Amino acid sequence: MTTLLETRGLTARYGDFQALFGVDLVLDEGETIAIIGSNGAGKTTLMRSIAGVLRNPADGIRFEGRAIGDRPADEIMAMGIAMVPEGRKLFPSLSVEENLQIGAYGRQTGGYWSLETVYELFPVLRERRSNPGTALSGGQQQMVAIGRALMSNPRVLLCDEISLGLAPVIIKDIYKAVPRIRESGASMIVVEQDIGQAMAVADRVYCMMEGRITLSGRPGDLSREAIHNAYFGAQA
Amino acid sequence: MIWVDTILQGILLGGLYALFAAGLSLVFGIMRLVNLAHGDLIVLGAYLILLLVTLTGLSPFVAAAVAMPFMFALGYGLQKFMLNRVLGDDILPPLLVTFGLSVVLQNALLEGFSADSQRIQAGSLSTASIEIAGIGLGVMPLLTFASALVVIIGLNQLFYRTSLGRAFRATSDDPTTASLMGIKPAGIFAKATGIAMIIVTIAALYLGMRSNFDPSIGPARLIYAFEAVIIGGLGSLWGTLAGGVIIGVAQTVGAAINPEWQILAGHLAFLVVLLVRPRGLFPRAVD
Numbered sequence: 001m002t003t004l005l006e007t008r009g010l011t012a013r014y015g016d017f018q019a020l021f022g023v024d025l026v027l028d029e030g031e032t033i034a035i036i037g038s039n040g041a042g043k044t045t046l047m048r049s050i051a052g053v054l055r056n057p058a059d060g061i062r063f064e065g066r067a068i069g070d071r072p073a074d075e076i077m078a079m080g081i082a083m084v085p086e087g088r089k090l091f092p093s094l095s096v097e098e099n100l101q102i103g104a105y106g107r108q109t110g111g112y113w114s115l116e117t118v119y120e121l122f123p124v125l126r127e128r129r130s131n132p133g134t135a136l137s138g139g140q141q142q143m144v145a146i147g148r149a150l151m152s153n154p155r156v157l158l159c160d161e162i163s164l165g166l167a168p169v170i171i172k173d174i175y176k177a178v179p180r181i182r183e184s185g186a187s188m189i190v191v192e193q194d195i196g197q198a199m200a201v202a203d204r205v206y207c208m209m210e211g212r213i214t215l216s217g218r219p220g221d222l223s224r225e226a227i228h229n230a231y232f233g234a235q236a
Numbered sequence: 237m238i239w240v241d242t243i244l245q246g247i248l249l250g251g252l253y254a255l256f257a258a259g260l261s262l263v264f265g266i267m268r269l270v271n272l273a274h275g276d277l278i279v280l281g282a283y284l285i286l287l288l289v290t291l292t293g294l295s296p297f298v299a300a301a302v303a304m305p306f307m308f309a310l311g312y313g314l315q316k317f318m319l320n321r322v323l324g325d326d327i328l329p330p331l332l333v334t335f336g337l338s339v340v341l342q343n344a345l346l347e348g349f350s351a352d353s354q355r356i357q358a359g360s361l362s363t364a365s366i367e368i369a370g371i372g373l374g375v376m377p378l379l380t381f382a383s384a385l386v387v388i389i390g391l392n393q394l395f396y397r398t399s400l401g402r403a404f405r406a407t408s409d410d411p412t413t414a415s416l417m418g419i420k421p422a423g424i425f426a427k428a429t430g431i432a433m434i435i436v437t438i439a440a441l442y443l444g445m446r447s448n449f450d451p452s453i454g455p456a457r458l459i460y461a462f463e464a465v466i467i468g469g470l471g472s473l474w475g476t477l478a479g480g481v482i483i484g485v486a487q488t489v490g491a492a493i494n495p496e497w498q499i500l501a502g503h504l505a506f507l508v509v510l511l512v513r514p515r516g517l518f519p520r521a522v523d
Binding site: 051052053072073074077078082083085089091092093094098101102103105106107148152 | 399402403405406408409410412413414415416417418419420520
């Protein structure tokens with residue numbers, strides 16, 4: 001398999017506070033990886049760095065071999081890396097359908113995903129298409145946020161905490177979409193606090209703690225104890 | 237009947253104020269930027285049209301159309317190279333920069349065109365009138381109001397029917413998330429200010445044809461524009477039209493009672509609305 005996206009010794013800081021300490025991560029073409037870790041482990045910082053919201057040294061992040069760490073978010077998105085941001089971040093002034101449409105603003109390549117296929121994936125959105133995005137339930141809003149990112153037919157889909165604040169039934173509903181998204185050809189990086197969910201969807205799992213990767217491997221090869229240690233840092 | 241006439245004249249005058257205000261409302265709605273040089277930019281536009289009319293003998297309307305691309309470019313460049321640099325969480329730096337720009341523009345115009353008052357000659361159009369149901373209405377005020385309607389409808393179409401309009405609204409909501417959609421907020425702001433300058437050119441056309449102007453009258457136009465925006469509710473385009481009409485009606489009614497009260501009545505109407513509805517008549521739900 002060919003490497004699609006990788007980070008090499010990626011560091012990131014907010015002013016004096018360093019959030020990432022040399023993160024190495026590889027995403028292969030067609031693969032889904034999960035990043036797990038507790039609050040403050042640096043998962044969201046890592047996602048924001050890849051998406052270009054935080055600027056990094058150019059060489060820290062490579063996409064299809066090109067150094068992209070220093071590119072701004074709008075250019076990263078046009079290359080084919082779309083993000084479902086933490087907390088959904090729908091645009092309150094836009095209707096559900098407009099929120100979806102704007103997802104393709106910077107990248108209109110055509111491909112599997114269109115309004116029609118997103119509505120097939122999440123049929124409830126078709127009924128609510130003219131509602132303001134923020135008038136929906138949390139789960140429906142999350143569907144809009146995922147659909148919005150898919151509208152650009154991304155090569156890489158970054159999902160930051162898509163189960164945050166949702167009921168378990170709804171989380172299951174949303175994760176049902178993952179196989180369809182994979183079939184469409186997108187590679188995925190899924191950030192999760194819910195270890196079970198992460199293990200279920202991912203080909204490989206990275207565990208983060210305090211800005212470093214503490215463990216990585218295939219879900220089947222990782223023991224619960226090893227994950228526990230990597231997650232909490234405690235030697236049980 | 238005289239009252240109906242007065243109020244109608246006021247509504248039509250409101251069209252002029254709505255034209256002054258629409259560009260201000262557009263820019264504020266998208267980037268929360270209050271452009272204190274707005275009035276002076278209108279005066280600049282009036283001089284540009286005057287220059288074109290004098291040099292080439294074009295009709296003022298054609299001259300305004302010729303001026304539009306230049307004014308768009310001016311707005312685009314102004315935003316891109318100057319205002320974008322000071323936009324941020326703090327609202328003071330852009331206020332100071334546009335205040336400075338206002339002073340610079342007034343003095344540059346004074347230097348270039350002297351303090352003599354000027355007028356864009358519109359020929360017979362400026363005195364033409366038509367009579368509807370016994371009320372004589374000036375063609376110029378009617379044209380002004382119609383232009384204001386066209387501008388507001390056009391802006392609404394742009395905002396709610398086009399991809400650029402969606403990008404305007406999304407950027408206004410949340411520039412960071414907008415950038416995740418491939419939108420470059422700095423570019424969106426530059427386009428918005430460019431479009432505002434096209435509206436400024438239309439406002440300048442009517443300002444220059446309807447009354448005398450000189451380099452110092454910009455700030456007073458800014459106040460009318462600002463009052464119209466505030467009365468209508470920040471960020472609402474139809475509200476801006478309503479705000480312009482309220483000021484216009486207040487001014488003509490005030491003038492009908494006592495000619496000295498015209499300007500004062502407009503400002504009083506603004507204060508009354510501010511007291512009763514501090515957020516304006518049609519505030520945007522999200523802010």
